[in-house]
Amino acid sequence: MSSVILEVDHVxxxxxxxxxxxxxxxQMYKGEILGLIGPNGAGKTTLFNLINxxxxxxxxxxxxxxxDITGLPPYEVVRRGLARTHQIVKxxxxxxxxxxxxxxxCFGRENMPLEPAHEVAREVVEFVGLAPLADTLAGKxxxxxxxxxxxARALAAKPDLLLLDxxxxxxxxxxxxxxxxxxQKVREQGISILMIEHIMQAIMSLSDxxxxxxxxxxxxxxxxxxxxxxxxxxxxxxxxPEMAKRVLEEES
Amino acid sequence: MSGVLEVRALEAGYGExxxxxxxxxxxxxxxxTTLVGANGAGKTTTMRAIMGVVKPWKGEVIFRGEDxxxxxxxxxxxxxxxxxxxxxxxxxxLTVEENLEMGAYSPRARKKLDENxxxxxxxxxxxxxxxxxxSGTLSGGEQQMxxxxxxxxxxxxxxxxxxxxxxxxxxxxxxLFGTLRQLKAQGLxxxxxxxxxxxxxxxxxxxxxxxxxxxxxxGESRQVAxxxxxxxxxxxx
Numbered sequence: 001m002s003s004v005i006l007e008v009d010h011v012x013x014x015x016x017x018x019x020x021x022x023x024x025x026x027q028m029y030k031g032e033i034l035g036l037i038g039p040n041g042a043g044k045t046t047l048f049n050l051i052n053x054x055x056x057x058x059x060x061x062x063x064x065x066x067x068d069i070t071g072l073p074p075y076e077v078v079r080r081g082l083a084r085t086h087q088i089v090k091x092x093x094x095x096x097x098x099x100x101x102x103x104x105x106c107f108g109r110e111n112m113p114l115e116p117a118h119e120v121a122r123e124v125v126e127f128v129g130l131a132p133l134a135d136t137l138a139g140k141x142x143x144x145x146x147x148x149x150x151x152a153r154a155l156a157a158k159p160d161l162l163l164l165d166x167x168x169x170x171x172x173x174x175x176x177x178x179x180x181x182x183x184q185k186v187r188e189q190g191i192s193i194l195m196i197e198h199i200m201q202a203i204m205s206l207s208d209x210x211x212x213x214x215x216x217x218x219x220x221x222x223x224x225x226x227x228x229x230x231x232x233x234x235x236x237x238x239x240x241p242e243m244a245k246r247v248l249e250e251e252s
Numbered sequence: 253m254s255g256v257l258e259v260r261a262l263e264a265g266y267g268e269x270x271x272x273x274x275x276x277x278x279x280x281x282x283x284x285t286t287l288v289g290a291n292g293a294g295k296t297t298t299m300r301a302i303m304g305v306v307k308p309w310k311g312e313v314i315f316r317g318e319d320x321x322x323x324x325x326x327x328x329x330x331x332x333x334x335x336x337x338x339x340x341x342x343x344x345x346l347t348v349e350e351n352l353e354m355g356a357y358s359p360r361a362r363k364k365l366d367e368n369x370x371x372x373x374x375x376x377x378x379x380x381x382x383x384x385x386x387s388g389t390l391s392g393g394e395q396q397m398x399x400x401x402x403x404x405x406x407x408x409x410x411x412x413x414x415x416x417x418x419x420x421x422x423x424x425x426x427x428l429f430g431t432l433r434q435l436k437a438q439g440l441x442x443x444x445x446x447x448x449x450x451x452x453x454x455x456x457x458x459x460x461x462x463x464x465x466x467x468x469x470x471g472e473s474r475q476v477a478x479x480x481x482x483x484x485x486x487x488x489x
Contacts, residue, residue: 040291143268169292170269198292199464200488228487237290237486239448243422247429248454 004063005030005161005192006051006082011060013043013050020046022216023060028161033183033193035207035224037200039236042213044196045087048163051194052084053077065160081109083154084163087196089146093139097130097149098122100138101156108157120156128152128182144175151182155191162186164195168202176202204228212236255280256441257302257333257410262311264301271297273465274311279410284432284442286452286473289462290486295445296338298462299414302443303335304328316409330358332409338418338445340399344388348379351387351398355405364407372401375431393424400428404435411435412443417451429455449486453477461485 006028013021021043028034036044049055051062056071063069064082072080083104091100101121105112112120125134128148133141138149147167154162164183168176180202187193197203204210204224212220212227214236220227227233235241255278265271271294279285287295300306302313304325313321315333325335343351352372356365373380376397382390387398396416403411416432417425425448433455436442446452452473453459459476461469463485469476476482 143270170265170271172270172273198290200290200486201464202488204488224489228483228489234483234487238483239450240422241450243417243426243448244450244454246422247426247433247451 003030004028005032005065006194007061007063008047008051009061009063011047011050011057011062013046013055014058019216021050021057021213024213024216024218025060026211026218026221028192028194030160030192031187031190032209033187033195033207035203035210036194036196036213037198037203037210037227038213038219041215043216044213045165046216047213048084048165048194048196051077052082052163075107078107078157078159079109081158081160082163083108083157083159083161085147085150085154085165085167087165087169089150091138091141091146091149091153093137095138096135097138097141097152098125098134100149101125101152104153104156105158109159117156120158121152124152124156127155127185129178143170144172144178147171147175147179148182151179151186155186159191161192161194164193164197166196166198168197168199180206255285256316257443258312258314259298259302260312260314262298262301262313263309264297264306264311265309266297266306270309271465272301275462275465275467276311277460277467277470279441279443280458281441282436282439283457284436284444284455285458285460286444286446286456287460287462288446288449288452288482289468291447292464293462294465295462296414297465299335299337299412299443299445302412303333305335305337326358329406330360332360332407334403334406334408334411336399336403336411336413336416338414340395342387342395342398342402344386346387347384348387348390348398349383351402352379352383352405355402356407358406361405361407365405368405368407372404375404375434376401393420393428396420396424396428397431400431408440410441410443412445414445416444416446418447425451449482450477 004027011024050057053072053074061070102117105117105120210227220230220233257279259277262275301308456473459473460467468485
């Protein structure tokens, strides 16, 4: 059996009285693409924020490559080889594409000096297909290009595990295909991927396994086929079938 | 299919992010049409783009045979195209009755204010009981009643409702849906966005299933309810 790269162990995050993430546990294996899905407000992005240290869990532990990283700040987490992208991309608009990625390399896994950081950045920019735009100001990019820049910045940190938060959102079908190609290539490099995505067809075809969150709790876990045919998952997405019956009965 | 409200190849989004990729649909008179789809599918954006709260990038909105794509929301409301927005958006410091009066803001609706106020109070006796109460102090279910009531005060030709049951206890949602059926029986044309697909399909006449900003499935609601593809539109496989 392949080794565990990430372990989320009974993690809870409370905001006041609201349990945004409630006792969630799962493991991720090295080389795996794990999809994280769930209706709006299910706690997906909060879970990302807990994993990479933006938030500290109220309780529970997070282990990465065997080390306990619970409560470590994001810059410590990235040094251990765990990088992420953000749903709302915020590149440094006044800097070029390449410079943005250099920043990712400088503050990534190693505290890289500028010269090697440039080298890494060039490779990564090429890898995500932004080489022709390397000297363009990031603020001039379109959405699809900004999303690829976001992935490039994270990759420049040289992660073993990459968290992708809705990198397909807002892309047209051609751009979605292109991004899927980038994600496949990342995986072929041996980088494990945990991704949040609303474009279901894409995440279902890409992921080895899926974890479903609903109201902050883990609702289901399994292969895409298993979760898509799980009645609880179907109900979370399509609603309670009984309510329709009750409304109609009441009328008659 | 033609209708009192028609949407043709509508494209819209926020900033640079495109959400709708060419949505076409029609709302037939005196029928309940529903728009369902997983979150992020573009349901609310469709409603907002029809209303003009979000400006359409491309495509057309045809209301009673007239191109209203570029009209402002208040101009459309004046014509009878009325939206009950997601999250209710009540004037929480105003009383129940003041909120209802605000619904009749347009000159056309103002003329029928008393008549429509009586109708709304008949439909929702609870609102009448609480008419002097500040709307912010109402329960969630009452607030949703008030949001629908305020929409009715605009004297709608087409009433668009974005998420009727969201966040409501099942028993309250049931009662609101009962009211909706009553309104439909009275001849009101309704376009409903509803997260509970079963409920939306059971109550409506015609359904559109959105996924990723496009209409994936459309048809008589009874037939759509039996379509296995609906699950696929939500879950991808």
